[in-house]
Amino acid sequence: MTDAANPVAGLEPSASLSVEKVLSVRHWNEHLFSFTITRPASFRFRSGEFVMIGLQGEKKPLLRAYSIASPAYAEELEFLSIKVPDGPLTSRLQKIQPGDDIYLGRKPTGTLVADALLPGRRLFLLSTGTGLAPFISIIRDPDIYDCFEQVVVVHSVRRVSDLAYREELESLLDGDPLVDEQAKAQLTYIPTVTREPFRTTGRIEKLMEDGTLFAGRVAEPHRFDPEHDRLMLCGSMAMIKETAEMLDKLGFTEGSNAKPGEYVIERAFVG
Incomplete structure (x- = not known):
């Protein structure tokens, strides 16, 4: 009892x-x-x-x-x-x-895993709110840096204080026992805030449209390329739906554990 x-x-x-x-x-x-x-x-x-x-x-x-x-x-x-x-x-x-x-x-599962993606050069991890969680796992795994030349974490929140793990991400996982050097060379962190002043503002869809998503350390091209880019989406239903529709129009296909593709979402969370 x-x-x-x-x-x-x-x-x-x-x-x-x-x-x-x-x-x-x-x-x-x-x-x-x-x-x-x-x-x-x-x-x-x-x-x-x-x-x-x-x-x-x-x-x-x-x-x-x-x-x-x-x-x-x-x-x-x-x-x-x-x-x-x-x-x-x-x-x-x-x-x-x-x-x-x-x-x-006792039984973990899911599709936000490297196994559900085809090989590629750039990996974009697009998240809102607590949708960042699986990506915190992925970027601390050495294997992901062997699979992709560049890993880009995008985290969209309403307020600055909602940027969980911000310090760790801004330091590019400085001091991490396994991925310190790889993260510094291959990881990019793009936080964005929608309801308070911040250096980057606007939803993820806006960052795609105005090119912010491809600025700074992000290697060219300044657009999504289905031949070389792979994406994982986790967070709000609106972000996932809008981004998935955009990717479909660009020629991307959704992947799964049974059939890897160019992008994945967690179906268990979005229905």
């Missing part, structure tokens, strides 16, 4: 769920936080995949799909979440503390 005074204590594992310990919690602002939990020795995943996590509900576990923000080799698992005051899960999840128990699904 769950302790009424501590709703995240006394969880019981099952065939599909393990029970892990919360290791750390980081509150980015009043509606965004990230946290790390223990990783079972048997838990294997590909950088960019998602898994079910959650807490105990009234009669059964209350679970939601979360992209894993840590790379596949990490000893702990990291997640990025919004805070929804009346959300069935996030209203409670945002209150977790180190030492609390949490459910972890």
